[in-house]
Amino acid sequence: MKTMKALIALTVVSALAAACSDKPAQQGAQETAQSTSTGQNASASPASPAAAKTDPYKLPNPVEITTFKGVTPGAKLPSGDTVEDNQYTRYIKDKTNISFKLLWYASGQDYTQKLKLAVASNDLPDMMLVDEQTFLSLAEAGQLEDLTKVYDAYAAPLTKELYASTQNKALDKAKYGGKLLAIPNISVQADSVSMVWVRKDWLDKLGLQPPKTMDDLVNVAKAFVEKDPDGNGKADTIGMTGSDTALSMPGKASFHNFKPIFEAYNAFPSNWIKDKSGSVVYGSIQPETKEALAKLRDMYAAGLIDKEFALRKDLNAPVVSGQAGIFLGPWWAGGMLMDTYTNNPKANFIPLLLPDAKGKVNNLMVPVSNTFLVMKKGVKTPEAAVVYANTFIAAQRKTDPDALKLDFTIDATYWPIGNATFDYADAVERKADMLKKALTGETKPESLTPEVKVLYDYAKQDQANPRGDLKVWKSYYGYTEPAEVLKQPRSNIYSEFTATTKTMDRKWANLQKLESETFFKIVMGQQPLDSFDKFVTDWKSQGGDDITKEVRDEISKK
Template sequence: MKAKRMTVIIAVAVLLSSCSNANGDGSGGNSEKKGVRNLQTLPIPSIKDDPAYGKYEEPISINIGFKIPDEKNATGETNDNNPVSRYFEKITNIKVSHSWEAKRDEAFIQKVNLSIDSSDIPDAMVVDRNQLRELVENEMIEDLTKVYEQYGSSLVKAMYDSTKGIALQEASFGGKLYGLPNVAIEADAPSLLWIRQDWLEKLDLQPPKTFDDLERIAKDFIERDPDGNGKRDTIGLPGDKKVVHGQQKAGLNDFDTLFSAYHAFPKNWIKDGDGQVVYGSITPENKLALAKLADWYERGIIDNQFVLYKEAQEPIVANKTGMFFGPWWTPYWPLAEAVSNDTKAEWRAFAVPLDSEGMFITHMSPTTDRFLVVRKGYEHPEAVVKMLNVFTRLERRQDPNSAEVKSLDDFSAQTGIQLRSYYPFDLLLDYADAITQRYVNVQKALRGEIDPTSLDPDTKQVYEQSVAEKENPKKNMDGWKAAKASEYGGGLLYTTDMVQVRGIFYGTTKTMETKWPGLQKLENETFLKIIVGDEPISAFDDFVAEWKRQGGDRITEEVSKLVNGKS
């Protein structure tokens, strides 16, 4: 198959409306279709020669809001004085102090809100998209457009460029950049169907493409003793009480891909075929998906015990199922444990089921959800950009042979503390296409087309683990995890021609602050009850009416104004 890659095509409801979905009614959000991939290896300038990392001649200080990591400090170290902070200060001559600290997301968000409400924000901090909007509206943060253009490192800029402009657009208002966003990995969003290939071969079954194929395989896995223990104790398709993850990254046993095949995108704000903003959980396509799932549950295709599991991975690690939905990284967990329990297991991933036009459809997660902002009036806004440059370079191991970096890695190995726990800001960046990019380069290195020593540190590690797995496939589980995640996860995403549907709104409106928890509870309970047969499929229509009545219509109006009004 000729390898292709997704390119960003911002086209509201165009692609999905141009091809009919399962009920002949196209709907979707911003959709993106794959194109030809262009891989480039960027030169890595010396940290001493690149002005993006330029060291101040005289020390400067910056006060920040700091998110305390869950890990405990190493003996004798503190959150603002440790090997990592001292390394950063030595390179930049920037002294970082903590205006305040907060542990875990909820407490940190409260601290940020308090700072905003009191108009007393630190020189720099990380905020969510709602806080960003409030800070911009109240003119409390710096315009970083020129500072980023002048001081952003080539590495950071390349990572933002990999989002095709989406990340920086999310942080911009009126054409001005007010925050430095994090970048999520695209591959984390699609939910793939993982199947035991050894079971398929034992039962002489072909890999699935359609809903009917998936149903047939599930029935055979239930009825034909694929594990050969003489008992009828295997299940078909496991599930998760959440039903779908929606805007979130893919999780174990979710049904997101089944909904997407019907062109239903629950928990995502999208635009319909007429270009109107709509909440994805209330569109008619959801009713078709729910009807299919309810039918499968009633006939045992979906495991009738899935609502009773304490942990979603239970049937997987016990090798009681031969199929489940999950992201590209499942070989790392829970498949590594499943294979350790049954070394005969051979898992592979498939981008299925396809829609009625033979396309694989997937919704996407937000490209970014956090933003690094600078207090208006802080005299060294470029210092914040330089700090982002430095810890991103360290995170991506752009100086792996440096004695100082090796010393930091030794510290991490000895204490068990991740270096990122000591970064000044909880804002990690990577290439949006990092997983598919690594897959391609690893395959080239394995074929001898490129020198493995030229690979970036992350890719080189995957390459080395893949080599180890090929040399000793059953005994090197670290190699097995890396090789299978790359080949069957990243490789599948790279070679699959797919349509990506991206939500158009990920924030919170005024009415959401009070109404959203109740509406989410109504939605989650209705979807689950319909699937397990506690409610008829007609309950979906009642849910839509009730959702609208309880504030959904007002929220939709608010989202529409924000979507159409943001420039």
């Protein structure tokens, strides 16, 4: 049996992609058009006087920036290109006047170990992309350059607009001691929502309504198992799927995870949350988690959850084969559904949200930022970080036509710094609204951003021949029915602490093993439900109490 992964690992996200127009006036016009089409006004946040004298997309003179990075093992480059010199590095140099000197690169654990050594010895490059724990370690040690002033001077209108969509929470997360010490990524918040996907064709065949409560979900799963919804005369259907990591609770939604069920009980295992008194506590040891485990235990014992969920190598197989009627997963489930509908053309899954007993939908959010572009203390051109971020954002959001000329099938880790997500926090809902208005004739297709225009073209093609080409269908589907579900009211909860502490570094792996094994044994009936109470006692005595104190101390420093 697999154990849950450690809550936080010292890894570095290994990608940052980029491009921007070499004509600032043209780029500004593109950004203004996008702002207008999304209902935002880029000029609503006027640039500072210093910004008016700078070009946010290109430095006035060539500069060389040192870096090191991780690359995908086995990723290929065209003949003649290298990690140091390829279409991405040449593009960035042409657009920004920034050339990168790669001190070293590595893959996987080799990269992680070399990074740890470099951080410990303060042997840092001018610029690099790091995870939250590395960022905090460098900030606490005074190894990072203050980017507050250069951000104010160089941040492009679109860049500011994206951060504004987070209510500036992303920028706040990149501050330490009141100073902006990094350019943080922006996570798409819709990625946190785990939906209940139910086969509507099975509901219709059995005369059932879509589930609206936990009791409804149990009853539907029971009917799917017992009433032969596929009509083959065999007792071979599965109510709901699961996975080997289903009893942990990541912020980001994943397939076959029990996140919606935990949330329906106001339970947030594996996360640091505030209890009713406002104190920060570990969600896995709270009574609400015990309640959720009790429900999952009952469902598993009744045969409503896939009996093989903890052992399956291909977790999607029950859904793709047409055997399962319910799975839990994200808004972007179109890829798996494409395979499902290929095998079962009459199948039809619909997405739903699962409320708690009071009718409220709870949702544990993804961290608004988890990747940080930093520059070492004393670097001569700190503004290069902001210019680089501006170019990356312009390319990732497809506001620079020149970036579309690149071959994006080439692995993104070959960009000078790498790849991370910079988007509107509510990007899915925004794009869905734009698509809907264009499809209903409220707006003209030619007014759409390049990203949404592609979605529109796919949608029109599918309308002419519904599901005729499932690759076309899945390319835009997430921005229709699932996006409408995302607009439903939710109570959003953020994890209060997403880094590590000193005691965590030494004891977290053992505590995670204890948690994983206890939870699985409870759900699968190998231990009584009350073994949860012993787990709580053991967790606290084996380092949990010390970690809780450290977490609270770290939070108080902010």
